[in-house]
Amino acid sequence: MFNAYKKLYMSDRQKEHTKNINVHTLEVDQYPKVTLSVDCVIFGIEQEHLKVMLIRSDIAEFRKQWTLLGDLVHEKESLDEAAKRVLQTRTGLSDVFLEQVHTFGEINRHPSGRVVSTAYYALVNMTKCNLNNYEHELHWHAIEDIKELAFDHNKILNICVDRLREAVQNRYVAFKLLPPVFSLRQLQDIHEAVLGKRLDRRNFRKKIISLDFIEDTGKIESDVSHRPGKLYKLKSSS
Amino acid sequence: MFNAYKKLYMSDRQKEHTKNINVHTLEVDQYPKVTLSVDCVIFGIEQEHLKVMLIRSDIAEFRKQWTLLGDLVHEKESLDEAAKRVLQTRTGLSDVFLEQVHTFGEINRHPSGRVVSTAYYALVNMTKCNLNNYEHELHWHAIEDIKELAFDHNKILNICVDRLREAVQNRYVAFKLLPPVFSLRQLQDIHEAVLGKRLDRRNFRKKIISLDFIEDTGKIESDVSHRPGKLYKLKSSS
């Protein structure tokens, strides 16, 4: 009743205004639509270097420039599903670490028309990837060697690298790359590659063990030409 | 040449496959499009409580339920611009703290059809807001009192509250709410309201002063019925 009363005092212009600005009060069919894509920043580690998967663009404006792996979002799939699909198509992998980072909605970021793109990043085991690199030279690139990418992909890549580093340091997502049984050296190698710096072995061990995620299997490495390291596994509660 | 050679060995199915999955190699006009919206979680502080601006939905499915402030993204505006526009339209404010958080792309999140929505959050000075609450009951709600919202807006709100708390603690965004000259009590009140808990006054002062963002103006509060606090301002280097 109080609201009805107020409405009497609302000008037509105010009404019009209020009506038009709230999507949640209206049907959406007649509204402008845009093309949506996902871009996946697929990270892997090889020889203690953080690498990212790139492909050659062949649209005219960016001929021969490298780009991230992306695709348009289909009509009947969510953003997360689209990102999983791109990852699965390019690497053959599913069930890997994949997270949304940011959505890039500038009007002119794509030369062929308006494309809003949501960036995801993934951390995958490169040795398990099944690359389909017949066309467009799908390849891994060390991040320190990457020069200019097509579109706004340098920006996207930089944001995703920051996010990956944050996730490795604070959420220990590097565990997701490990085999069921692993040495602390393997884990430390991943951390060092992602962070791009060496870590103190003693402090690293102390920290990881204090997290109480892992337990000693009693087994050790074999076939190494030095003292073999202990092998650990995730605690069942993790 | 190496690539051309490889192509000879690529099956038609592989070619088809590779071509279709990379948006960056194709024109986009013929692709499926979706409706894009932004949802703004507009935070304010009143009486030491964190509040958020909500409005009543009037689409049938959610009649009378509260929703965040959203709108469709226009054809010629970026996501950031759309979020600024929503904020400006609802509060009359521009130049406030506003950041993108996450994009929600589930297929059935909106009952009227597919709407992908990018969530932003803002922290505004409630006393400067010029609310247009004639229709749909645009109002502030204390976050601890919020029950069920329309759409997936509880989820969006929760993620944005977490983000705001992180930003206040680690990036000190509460400074953005302060007038040019302020007391440490004002700053602490904002922190306490956002975090939902009391902070130790001595530790808080020590921490803030150690950041070296602010300097003493030499002035003190007036018109308070107790010992007046010192007034500070941001250092010019900040």
Added chain:
DNA sequence: CCAAAAGTGTTACAATTACACCCATGA
């Protein structure tokens, strides 16, 4: 002089960093 909030310093605890020697293995 009373009520209310401002201002202030020390101690304990936790987390992080720096650092050097011996050990187990394969070659």
Added chain:
DNA sequence: TCATGGGTGTAATTGTAACACTTTTGG
């Protein structure tokens, strides 16, 4: 026996958390 990397502890530093009394103002 040598080269390689594994395994380990301690001390210094830094950051965080807990805690109580005196001061200044208005009423």
